[in-house]
Amino acid sequence: MTGIILNGCNGHMGRVICDIVSKDKECEIAAGIDVVESNAVFPTFTNINDCNVSGDVIIDFSTAAAVADVVRYAVLKKLPVVICTTGLSEDTLALIRKASETIPVFRSANMSIGINLICSILKKYAPVLSESGFDIEILEMHHNLKLDAPSGTALLLADSINESMDDKFRYVYDRSQRREKRDENEIGISALRGGTVVGEHSVFFAGRNEVIELKHSAHSKEVFAVGAVRAAKFIKNKPCGMYDMQDVMNEI
Numbered sequence: 001m002t003g004i005i006l007n008g009c010n011g012h013m014g015r016v017i018c019d020i021v022s023k024d025k026e027c028e029i030a031a032g033i034d035v036v037e038s039n040a041v042f043p044t045f046t047n048i049n050d051c052n053v054s055g056d057v058i059i060d061f062s063t064a065a066a067v068a069d070v071v072r073y074a075v076l077k078k079l080p081v082v083i084c085t086t087g088l089s090e091d092t093l094a095l096i097r098k099a100s101e102t103i104p105v106f107r108s109a110n111m112s113i114g115i116n117l118i119c120s121i122l123k124k125y126a127p128v129l130s131e132s133g134f135d136i137e138i139l140e141m142h143h144n145l146k147l148d149a150p151s152g153t154a155l156l157l158a159d160s161i162n163e164s165m166d167d168k169f170r171y172v173y174d175r176s177q178r179r180e181k182r183d184e185n186e187i188g189i190s191a192l193r194g195g196t197v198v199g200e201h202s203v204f205f206a207g208r209n210e211v212i213e214l215k216h217s218a219h220s221k222e223v224f225a226v227g228a229v230r231a232a233k234f235i236k237n238k239p240c241g242m243y244d245m246q247d248v249m250n251e252i
Helices: 012-022 064-077 090-099 113-131 152-163 222-235 245-251
Strands: 002-007 027-033 057-060 081-083 104-107 135-142 170-172 186-193 199-207 210-218 241-243
Touching: 002 012, 002 222, 012 027, 012 222, 027 222, 057 064, 057 222, 064 081, 064 090, 081 222, 090 104, 104 222, 113 135, 113 152, 113 199, 113 210, 113 222, 113 245, 135 152, 152 186, 152 199, 222 241, 222 245
Parallel strands: 002 027, 002 057, 057 081, 081 104, 104 241, 135 186, 170 186
Antiparallel strands: 135 199, 199 210
């Protein structure tokens, strides 16, 4: 049984994780942390430093401002930590890297198994298509409340391609001020915002007289919560170091 300390337990994603864990015989919520108090069935704390409940792993699905305290607590308690929160500062990222020297740290820009499968496909086949003259474009769409653009997932997809080709591509986010033909060593990344779209990402390979599209649609945020719970069970007994969803994919 994996005992999970859930930071951000009363947020939308926290509630989804609680629901998933309640149906999973291999794990349980040992304690929850959230600035908003609730009458949960497990012990809850408004400050993670007040948590005196034992657990096997921490899942953080909160806000960027809270992550540093979560990482410090994990190091203090020698607990593995799964960081699902995005938009982290360079200082927090440096703290995470330092923490991974003493505890196992799991962090991925997207917790979806489907997105990470596409990343694996891109790493393998993007070089083949690019060398055959295919141009690469990425299009993402999210709900009208999302603050950042492009999405972290769009950048994850672009990075998967770029890393497989010695970082030869530069990213282009806006062509409205340019009057020149497309460069072969660029990846265009475009963002759409509207409605209640959870997340859609497409990678286009446009060649001579043919187009290949890899597309992922998230119909519910549950896909990210499922990945977070899977990551918690995966990292429970791992040695210190940095892990991500590609490591989980390798064990499937």
